[in-house]
Amino acid sequence: MTEKTNLHIRLRRKLPGFTLDADLALPGKGVTAVFGPSGCGKTTLLRCIAGLERAEGYVSVNGHIWQEGKQSLPVHRRPLALVFQESSLFPHLSVQRNLDYGFNRIAESARQVTMAQAVHWLGLTHLLSRMPDGLSGGERQRVAIARALLTSPRLLLMDEPLSALDTASRSNILPYLDRLREELAIPVIYVTHARAELARIADHVVMMDQGRVVAAGELTEISGRLDLPDRDDEELGVILDTIIGDRDLAWHLCRADFDGGPLWVRDSGRSKGSRLRLRILARDVSLALTRNDDQSIFNLLPATITDIREGAHPAMALVAMKLGKIPLLARLTRLSAHRLELMPGKKVWVQIKSVAVLD
């Protein structure tokens, strides 16, 4: 990983059917999504990191050792916070007193998030005097997230925090998570099995299957790989972070800059210099051997082929490329790949028909 590695997690634990065996070095900031099918051991991994379940191994977070050999800090002594899947608010306490619970249990000198900040970030001002059973699912999770932040954790763990919510509350709460990612300097480990959440909020990805880590790395790099399990060819696409370099107000377009060439995408009203996350689906990318400006597609970029694999359907081929440092995927028919004599190392022109703006 390019960023400094500050989370070391090496855990082993027998589970019914398989063994959880993870050896991870994660960056000390940003959102690391632990992604995998239900029952792959990702929640157990999170619980072992928190100390809620026992596992053999070693855990250190930004220089503080939480577990080593037989020494293991009890949960309440670990400076972490955990947001659970379903509502976990104390039913006998008001929203304000739920927020106070963790806040009052840390030393004043250790407080890095103020009550006013947390209430503002999660939009809770009008909820403070309410009891949890009077809140909607989305409101409860927002309170739970604020309560977690108020403990000024050194590590924030989130266990599928949106999975119990309906689609509307889910898209309601995502902007709050985006804001946290931008405002907080602490590392977040986010367990999910939803690709949409992964694409939206992760900076780094750990993919798990049967208790093992099958891939780990930056989201862009992982999203450009063809060799991972549970590949879904329809949804396959590279996710990349760009900066808005220019806006063309007349045509409602903006220029998204990244290391590999600019792309013109629909203008979402965001100002120059702000971050824009894009997804380019493999099925929206076609290839040509020469640059062809005589067509409707105007996002044309030169790339080098790195890998070619058979698609889920025998008629299709998947092509992995590099645009500078950025990976890119294209899905074409095997016939086309054959006609163009595509092979690793070959230079091609990438024609991107459509780009999705993720946030």
Add this chain to the structure above:
Amino acid sequence: MSPEWQAVWLTLKLAGATTVILLFLATPLAWWLARTRHWVRQPIAAVVAMPLVLPPTVLGFYLLILMGPEGPVGELTQALGLGTLPFTFGGLVVASVISSLPFAVQPLKNAFESVSGRMLEVAATLGASALDRFATVAVPLARSGFLTAAVLSFAHTIGEFGVVLMIGGNIPGETRVLSVAIYDHVETLEYAKAHWLAGGLLIFSFVTLVSLYLINGRIANRGLS
């Protein structure tokens, strides 16, 4: 004080003392029974429930032997200079605590079992130690169990007869509680006096239980259980 009022006062004193002691004793026991997965919890739970199925005379008989001058507990209390417990108010309290134990442990155990482990985990991740979690999460969430345990212990102690008679006898002002006084009146054919006391107990029990159900119902409606 008339002998009747003396009996009423003594009964309330006994029930009050028993309830207070039971809450202190039953809380950790019920918590342990609700949380542990150790195999000994079943035999222990059975011992706690024994007073429910044993005839009170059997319980009273063994307590009499244990606490008597020749029994191990009796020898201990004598060595401590406390004399022997049977036929004293202290002896009555000990016997009532044991015989009412299931009435305190069972509702508390049920209430503690209904406190989700998730809530305690949440409290731990928010920095609360085990004792802190117990006091600030488990106890408030189990409060209807505490109410039920207190009321049932109190009421059951008032209704005690067999054990009281075996351990306490019938000493006015010391061990002559209401149930024994009623028995006395019936024995001596003083039905009018027996009616007053029996009727009073009947109404007391009814009012107590109705209040308990109403209060617990309100707690449940607030969504706290």
